Amino acid sequence: MIMSAFLLAxxxxxxxxxxxxxxxxxxxxxxxVGSLVGxxxxxxxxxxxxGAALEAVFMGAxxxxxxxxxxxxxxxxxxxxxxxLSGGGVEIAIxxxxxxxxLGGLLETTMSVVLSFFAGRFDKLALEGNDKxxxxxxxxxxxxxxxxxxxxxxxxxxxxxxPVKLFVENIPEVIMxxxxxxxxxxxxVGFAMLLKMLWNNKLSIYYILGFVIVxxxxxxxxxxxxxxxxxxxxxxxxDYEILNLKSDKFHTNNNSNSIMDDDEEFFS
Amino acid sequence: xxxxxxxxxxxxxxxxxxxxxxxxxxFTIFAPFSFAKHGASGFCYALMPFxxxxxxxxxxxxxxxxxxxxxxxxxQNVSTFVMGLAASMEKENSVxxxxxxxxxxxxxxxxxxxxxxxxxxLFWGVLRVxxxxxxxxxxxxxxxxxxxxxxxxxxxPSIACRYFxxxxxxxxxxxxxxxxxASGLINILTKAAxxxxxxxxxxxxxxxxxxxxxxxxxxxxxSSLSLQSILDQIFVGIIPLTTTLLCFYLMNSKKVSxxxxxxxxxxxxxxxxxLGIV
Numbered sequence: 001m002i003m004s005a006f007l008l009a010x011x012x013x014x015x016x017x018x019x020x021x022x023x024x025x026x027x028x029x030x031x032x033v034g035s036l037v038g039x040x041x042x043x044x045x046x047x048x049x050x051g052a053a054l055e056a057v058f059m060g061a062x063x064x065x066x067x068x069x070x071x072x073x074x075x076x077x078x079x080x081x082x083x084x085l086s087g088g089g090v091e092i093a094i095x096x097x098x099x100x101x102x103l104g105g106l107l108e109t110t111m112s113v114v115l116s117f118f119a120g121r122f123d124k125l126a127l128e129g130n131d132k133x134x135x136x137x138x139x140x141x142x143x144x145x146x147x148x149x150x151x152x153x154x155x156x157x158x159x160x161x162x163p164v165k166l167f168v169e170n171i172p173e174v175i176m177x178x179x180x181x182x183x184x185x186x187x188x189v190g191f192a193m194l195l196k197m198l199w200n201n202k203l204s205i206y207y208i209l210g211f212v213i214v215x216x217x218x219x220x221x222x223x224x225x226x227x228x229x230x231x232x233x234x235x236x237x238x239d240y241e242i243l244n245l246k247s248d249k250f251h252t253n254n255n256s257n258s259i260m261d262d263d264e265e266f267f268s
Numbered sequence: 269x270x271x272x273x274x275x276x277x278x279x280x281x282x283x284x285x286x287x288x289x290x291x292x293x294x295f296t297i298f299a300p301f302s303f304a305k306h307g308a309s310g311f312c313y314a315l316m317p318f319x320x321x322x323x324x325x326x327x328x329x330x331x332x333x334x335x336x337x338x339x340x341x342x343x344q345n346v347s348t349f350v351m352g353l354a355a356s357m358e359k360e361n362s363v364x365x366x367x368x369x370x371x372x373x374x375x376x377x378x379x380x381x382x383x384x385x386x387x388x389x390l391f392w393g394v395l396r397v398x399x400x401x402x403x404x405x406x407x408x409x410x411x412x413x414x415x416x417x418x419x420x421x422x423x424x425p426s427i428a429c430r431y432f433x434x435x436x437x438x439x440x441x442x443x444x445x446x447x448x449x450a451s452g453l454i455n456i457l458t459k460a461a462x463x464x465x466x467x468x469x470x471x472x473x474x475x476x477x478x479x480x481x482x483x484x485x486x487x488x489x490x491s492s493l494s495l496q497s498i499l500d501q502i503f504v505g506i507i508p509l510t511t512t513l514l515c516f517y518l519m520n521s522k523k524v525s526x527x528x529x530x531x532x533x534x535x536x537x538x539x540x541x542x543l544g545i546v
Contacts, residue, residue, distance in 0.1 A: 020298055020299050020301065021296055022296075023294070023295035023296075023297075023344060024345075025422070025423050025426075026418070026423070031400065031404070031407065031414060031415050031418050032419060035415040036415075044410075044412055048410045048412060048415070051414075051415065052403070052407030052408070052414065055400055055403075059397070113302075113303060113530075113534060114302075115302030115305075116302040116303045116304035116305070116530050117527050117531075118300075118302065119302060119526050119530070120526030120527050122305065122312075122337050125333075126312065126337040127334055128330070129330035131316050131329075131333060134316075134333070138296065138300055138310065138313050140300075141302075142296070174538070177546055178538040178542075178546070181479065181480075181540060182533060183303060184477065184480070184508075185507075185508070185511055185533050185537065186304055186530060186533055187304070187306075187339075187476045187477050188473075188511040188515050189303075189304045189530060190303065190308075191339060191469060191472070191476075191477060191516075192512055192513075192518075192519050193304075193338045194338050194339045194469055195512070196338075196519060196520050197335065197370070197373040198373060198377060198466055199516070200462060203459070203466055206463050206466040206467050206470070207469060207470040207473075210468060210469065210472075210473075211473055211474045211505065212474075213471065214471040214474035215504040215505035215509075216504055220385055221384065221385045221471055221475065222382050222386065224467065224468065224471040225378075225381060225382035225464075225468060228463070228464040228467035229464060231464075232461070232464040233460065235460055235463055239459065239460075240453070243452075243456065
């Protein structure tokens with residue numbers, strides 16, 4: 001049992017961790033994870049079949065912007081792992097994988113909150129110009145984030161399917177809801193940092209404009225980009241005309257002076 | 269297209285080497301993913317070859333690192349386009365004393381949203397689904413080829429895209445920034461990019477920073493009031509917007525540390541959950 005638990009922990013680490021280390025190469029999708037689970041447990045064919053079934057189940061669970069309630073790779077390692085170790089079939093893998101993917105999602109959210117605490121350290125290192133330490137922390141945090149998943153998989157396999165399922169069903173709802181709320185609000189800190197870089201008292205009203213448009217009209221970001229481009233081009237065009245006027249005025253200062261003066265008086 | 273090819277050909281050997289480093293490093297962009305930083309450290313890491321090569325003064329290097337250690341998010345297969353563009357701007361900044369370095373982040377923030385919009389649907393919506401579809405038909409027979417085919421179908425186009433977009437971003441940047449400088453249009457463009465950047469950051473704040481209350485107050489026999497609907501009536505997204513602006517105010521004016529703010533948010537969320545508000 002220890003050997004299987006260890007091997008499954010390794011599968012968890014290289015598929016999920018490897019996916020994020022090497023350009024989101026999709027190694028964390030059930031079809032790959034399931035096959036590897038089959039390979040290490042000595043039944044490649046069932047692994048492929050379970051992986052394919054779970055791939056279809058989790059087709060819609062996509063990690064966009066780091067926010068998914070489900071973690072398909074965690075669900076697949078444990079779902080397919082438990083099913084194979086107990087001699088069960090695809091049905092058992094699916095029934096176990098869904099609640100476990102939810103647990104995996106919870107763990108993922110927790111790690112994204114925990115790693116947020118290192119954000120200030122990154123800023124400090126950049127201020128000090130310590131690029132080597134930034135790189136070390138970049139990889140170090142990667143290792144930390146995914147080794148935790150491997151350890152949890154190891155513990156879960158060692159304790160068996162029934163207690164794990166019981167545990168998932170008994171997570172206090174307060175924790176679930178609190179973490180979900182937390183995951184929603186912490187990006188505010190990241191945006192605040194971004195604003196620090198872009199803030200300009202004369203232009204910052206446009207930030208509010210972008211927010212309001214998306215909040216009320218709920219348009220996709222591409223549409224917002226087009227609206228934003230129209231506004232930006234209009235501003236740029238006006239500025240360009242002013243620039244031209246300035247240089248025109250400079251060149252033709254002598255003969256147009258009187259006309260300009262008349263205009264100014266008329267408008268004032 | 270032939271025009272673009274000729275621009276790419278003009279990239280110097282040194283820059284090519286640096287771009288290759290950037291390409292390999294870009295794979296790790298989201299490795300230490302956190303809610304507060306997303307791909308910040310990865311973006312900074314990918315630009316380091318350029319920063320270390322082009323900046324000789326320590327202070328300039330520090331400024332450049334600080335510029336790129338900020339929140340960044342886009343589909344990672346197209347992220348190299350933004351990296352290439354930013355790299356060309358950093359190169360320009362290292363030689364031109366009057367370069368407005370703020371424009372680098374303005375360009376970054378105006379591009380990441382729309383690129384993510386296109387990238388996510390192209391890579392996640394189309395390519396991944398196609399790859400899974402091909403693999404699933406193989407997997408019906410339990411063939412071990414299924415996962416391999418899946419990975420190949422997805423990764424070959426996405427890696428090619430990552431590589432060439434880096435080159436394209438860099439060459440476009442190098443070519444046009446030079447011209448813009450010569451004509452004096454760069455100031456106008458920096459302002460326009462800042463406007464677009466702020467609009468996009470505003471939109472992304474609304475999309476990504478979220479808050480939803482589940483609290484309902486029963487008032488009378490059949491009617492009940494939900495807190496969220498009251499909040500929405502005042503202003504949709506009032507909590508995310510005020511939270512973001514408060515964080516900005518605390519960090520910018522009060523110099524409150526990052527971790528303190530995050531602890532505050534975690535504590536607040538748990539309290540709100542205990543009270544049954546979220």
